[in-house]
Amino acid sequence: CGIFGVVGVESAAPMVALGLHALQHRGQEAAGVVVHDPEAGFNSARRFGYVRDNFTDAEVIDSLPGPIGIGHVRYSTAGSKGATAIRDVQPFFGEFAMGGAAIAHNGNITNAESLRREMIERGSIFQSSSDSECIIHLMARSLQRTIPERMEDALRRVEGAFSVIAMTRTKLIGVRDPLGVRPLVLGRVGDGWALASETCALDIIGAEFLREVEPGEMVVATPEGVTSERPFRSKRPRFCIFEHVYFSRPDSQLGGRSVYETRRQIGVELAREAPVEADLVCPVPDSGTPAAIGFGQESGIPYAMGIVRNQYVGRTFIEPTEQIRNMGVRLKLNVNRALVRGKRVVLVDDSVVRGTTSRKIKEMILDAGASEVHFRIASPPTAWPCFYGVDTPEREKLLASSMSEDEMREHLGVDSLRFVTLDGLYRAVGEAGGRDARAPQYCDACFSGEYPVEPADQVGRGFRL
Numbered sequence: 001c002g003i004f005g006v007v008g009v010e011s012a013a014p015m016v017a018l019g020l021h022a023l024q025h026r027g028q029e030a031a032g033v034v035v036h037d038p039e040a041g042f043n044s045a046r047r048f049g050y051v052r053d054n055f056t057d058a059e060v061i062d063s064l065p066g067p068i069g070i071g072h073v074r075y076s077t078a079g080s081k082g083a084t085a086i087r088d089v090q091p092f093f094g095e096f097a098m099g100g101a102a103i104a105h106n107g108n109i110t111n112a113e114s115l116r117r118e119m120i121e122r123g124s125i126f127q128s129s130s131d132s133e134c135i136i137h138l139m140a141r142s143l144q145r146t147i148p149e150r151m152e153d154a155l156r157r158v159e160g161a162f163s164v165i166a167m168t169r170t171k172l173i174g175v176r177d178p179l180g181v182r183p184l185v186l187g188r189v190g191d192g193w194a195l196a197s198e199t200c201a202l203d204i205i206g207a208e209f210l211r212e213v214e215p216g217e218m219v220v221a222t223p224e225g226v227t228s229e230r231p232f233r234s235k236r237p238r239f240c241i242f243e244h245v246y247f248s249r250p251d252s253q254l255g256g257r258s259v260y261e262t263r264r265q266i267g268v269e270l271a272r273e274a275p276v277e278a279d280l281v282c283p284v285p286d287s288g289t290p291a292a293i294g295f296g297q298e299s300g301i302p303y304a305m306g307i308v309r310n311q312y313v314g315r316t317f318i319e320p321t322e323q324i325r326n327m328g329v330r331l332k333l334n335v336n337r338a339l340v341r342g343k344r345v346v347l348v349d350d351s352v353v354r355g356t357t358s359r360k361i362k363e364m365i366l367d368a369g370a371s372e373v374h375f376r377i378a379s380p381p382t383a384w385p386c387f388y389g390v391d392t393p394e395r396e397k398l399l400a401s402s403m404s405e406d407e408m409r410e411h412l413g414v415d416s417l418r419f420v421t422l423d424g425l426y427r428a429v430g431e432a433g434g435r436d437a438r439a440p441q442y443c444d445a446c447f448s449g450e451y452p453v454e455p456a457d458q459v460g461r462g463f464r465l
């Protein structure tokens with residue numbers, strides 16, 4: 001998901017809408033905005049579909065007055081899979097003795113089911129099926145006097161991955177879990193402040209990127225300034241390495257690095273680790289593009305747009321149903337026939353999950369007359385599901401959970417298939433010595449199976465690590 005918030009500006013809603021539009025790649029299913037105005041109080045709007053189709057109307061924006069607001073773009077990972085109900089669309093709102101508060105959550109709470117059970121037994125009335133709603137109920141039960149303190153209380157009971165943006169009538173609050181699994185950045189906009197999942201959302205409103213909210217940090221922003229607290233016991237951070245590979249936008253900055261540059265470097269590593277003789281390097285657009293550029297530069301094989309993407313289709317992977325995803329490949333991608341005929345083609349993509357995309361693309365490119373197809377993948381084999389906010393399918397559906405690299409090559413029917421190694425990936429994100437096996441610098445559980453936080457609800461349900 002994507003989250004955004006702003007305080008101390010003349011009108012928050014248009015900025016929140018712009019910020020969410022820039023974060024649309026993090027969630028395409030639905031979007032919501034909550035604002036507060038001293039006269040009009042709290043107001044909100046929640047809609048299915050793209051931000052640009054729902055939050056550009058003057059009517060909607062005018063119904064959301066006030067100098068402070070937060071928003072959320074949703075991509076369902078937990079709770080009601082596939083069929084999102086409007087009541088699952090964030091931000092969630094709660095009315096407390098000291099006033100109202102709204103929260104927007106990116107990530108996934110790994111003990112949400114047991115927390116929910118416990119709170120329902122004690123009388124909480126849940127409105128949605130979302131794991132994130134636990135936070136509001138935990139806040140309601142806290143005995144602390146201020147909303148930021150109640151939030152701290154609540155988040156200390158929550159396990160897993162969370163970046164949260166919350167608001168009261170006057171305060172904008174941002175928190176990251178102690179491992180800092182999901183991103184969150186702080187920016188300055190005019191005399192106010194902005195919080196966002198990624199820096200590309202600061203760019204769009206003309207905000208200056210100040211810094212990342214640190215793992216385990218809570219920041220509270222008002223027009224007067226920003227204060228910082230450390231509510232959790234500190235741990236060694238484990239940022240999601242897959243944000244670098246795929247999830248974030250290439251024009252964002254993560255951990256002081258350009259995402260584009262990291263991806264290009266993954267392509268360089270791939271070309272060194274798994275060279276191949278070929279005539280063309282083509283990306284599977286858009287997610288494979290920077291790595292393909294790096295592969296081309298390092299190998300000296302000419303880079304070309306052998307596959308063209310229809311720009312009117314969004315991210316297919318995050319489509320919740322398999323059927324749409326299947327059709328999605330042809331709706332979205334087409335082979336540039338004249339270019340690939342008779343050529344030995346290297347195709348570079350960011351990941352192989354179920355293998356549906358790669359299989360379809362291979363067929364399309366052979367149909368178009370390519371003489372050889374070689375796949376180079378900018379991440380190690382995805383063999384484990386993510387329980388921290390990226391929607392990977394169950395373990396059985398992951399190609400790499402049951403097949404070796406060679407079996408996958410056979411299954412996809414390509415001339416060669418190679419994945420960047422974990423060490424190669426770590427080098428590309430700036431860890432010159434590769435992955436520290438005893439204390440990995442990132443979360444890489446979907447590749448390694450080493451989960452930095454036990455997925456308690458999953459284990460309770462029989463998931464075997």
Ligand code: 5GP
Nearest residue numbers: 287317350351352353354355356357358390
């Ligand atoms: P497949 O058809 O192999 O399941 O899908 C792989 C494609 O899905 C890749 O092109 C990748 O860009 C895309 N993709 C989108 N979202 C995700 C995600 O959350 N995880 C992974 N691993 N791949 C994703």
Ligand code: SF4
Nearest residue numbers: 240242386443445446
């Ligand atoms: Fe990121 Fe993979 Fe860890 Fe999920 S399991 S947080 S996608 S690195």
Ligand code: MG
Nearest residue numbers: 285286287288
């Ligand atoms: Mg892709």
